Amino acid sequence: MVSEWKRLNIELPGWVEESRKQASQGKVASYIPELANAPWDALGITIMDGASGIVNAGNHELPFTLQSISKVFTLLLALMDKGENGVFAKVGMEPTGDNFNSMLKLELVDPGIPFNPLINAGAITVSSLIDGDTPGQKTERILSFFRELTGDSSITYNDAVFRSETATAHRNRSLAYFLKANGVLDADVEEVLEVYFKHCSIEVNCLHLARMALVLAHDGTDPQTGRQLIPRRYVQIAKSFMLTCGMYNESGAFAIRVGLPAKSGVSGGVLALVPGRYGIGVVGPSLNVKGNSTAGVHLLETLSASFDWSIF
Numbered sequence: 001m002v003s004e005w006k007r008l009n010i011e012l013p014g015w016v017e018e019s020r021k022q023a024s025q026g027k028v029a030s031y032i033p034e035l036a037n038a039p040w041d042a043l044g045i046t047i048m049d050g051a052s053g054i055v056n057a058g059n060h061e062l063p064f065t066l067q068s069i070s071k072v073f074t075l076l077l078a079l080m081d082k083g084e085n086g087v088f089a090k091v092g093m094e095p096t097g098d099n100f101n102s103m104l105k106l107e108l109v110d111p112g113i114p115f116n117p118l119i120n121a122g123a124i125t126v127s128s129l130i131d132g133d134t135p136g137q138k139t140e141r142i143l144s145f146f147r148e149l150t151g152d153s154s155i156t157y158n159d160a161v162f163r164s165e166t167a168t169a170h171r172n173r174s175l176a177y178f179l180k181a182n183g184v185l186d187a188d189v190e191e192v193l194e195v196y197f198k199h200c201s202i203e204v205n206c207l208h209l210a211r212m213a214l215v216l217a218h219d220g221t222d223p224q225t226g227r228q229l230i231p232r233r234y235v236q237i238a239k240s241f242m243l244t245c246g247m248y249n250e251s252g253a254f255a256i257r258v259g260l261p262a263k264s265g266v267s268g269g270v271l272a273l274v275p276g277r278y279g280i281g282v283v284g285p286s287l288n289v290k291g292n293s294t295a296g297v298h299l300l301e302t303l304s305a306s307f308d309w310s311i312f
Contacts, residue, residue: 004307008047008055011306016043016058019284019299026286026294029266034164038064038268038285043295046206048214048279050223060206064283065161067265070142070199071123072238072246073212077145078117078129079234087129090184091115091122095244095251112182118245118263121175127196128187135194142199148229149215149222150208162201169197200265209271209281216261217273239273247297250290258300259310268293272300274309 002010020043030036044059078087096115114122132138139157147155176193179185185192215222216239220230242261247254254262260280262272268285270293280303284296304310 005049005053005055012045012047012055012057015299015302015306016045019043019295019302020058022295022298023284023286026288028268028285029287029291032161032165032168032266034158034161035065035267035285040286042268043284043299044206044282045296045299046210046281048207048210049277050214050218052224054207054210056206059283060281062283063158063203063205064267064269064285065158065200065265066202066204066269067200067267068118068123069209069263069265069269069271070202071118071126072216072242072263072271073145073149074123074126074130074142074199075117075241076230076234076238077142078126079237080231081131082129084237087117087126090125090129091117093241096249113184114179116241116245118241120172121179124172124176124192124196125179125184127199128185128192130195135191135198138195139198142195143202146202146204146208146212149212150204151211151224152208155202155204155208157198157201158203159201161203162197165197165201166193169193172196204269204281206281206283209269209283210279211281212279213271213273213281214279217275217277217279239275248291250288250292254292254297255312258297258304259312260300260304261311262300264292264296266291268296270296270300275311 023041028038028040042059046060047055092115094115116122117126130138147153176189219232220235221228239261242263246263260272264270270282272280282296284293286294288294
């Protein structure tokens, strides 16, 4: 019988090419102008196991920005800085069913805090909770965290994407000022947004995503070094949010069809994990109407069905 890992090495390239066809069903994000430059038909994947095994296929070396995937890790950093009580006094724990950039429930539902840390309003709030006296200090702490998780000291943010986001982020600015008016944000709005836009603009590839996902798959321990990088309890919290809120308001469908904790971003990245086993990084810039990679989600569905990876 062919082992799962050997089968992955053999069959993954073919599955990538089959899923790549789904890219024509979506569109590259353009509301952040710099993201519109991404190749619409790209699709790449890296899968890592705890024994340093790596399998790649497709355009896995393509650089892209984390966008909303970064929200999982800024949440973890905020939890490490402020604890559960400090974070969840400012953000809730529930899915919204609304678009990721909606402000509807901030006004309609008391106490006016964001429903969860993975929607934009929640992630902006979380950015304000990270330790540091200035936006520069907060950003440096975030970058250091990503460098530690990926083992790559060269990771930084893409300045062109950061400037593009800053110049066009009218809705996020509106969300932030609404949060300030509600007393959710204590800090200066523009300083909080600088931190938020910079961590969304951190540039990675599929290997970086898979490496970060592998740490989450092993409950915060880096299996390649044996070091506990994140407290297990906080990883439990993050994975719960990934499962219920990680794929925007398509998270329920993704849980049924794939059944893995995951987080997507509008650059086309998807971070996913098979608990205790694999970290997975995917990029496919063509998005569906929900903001998720059309080809990337199709590929993850194929893998989960082929190997019975669903946690349910």
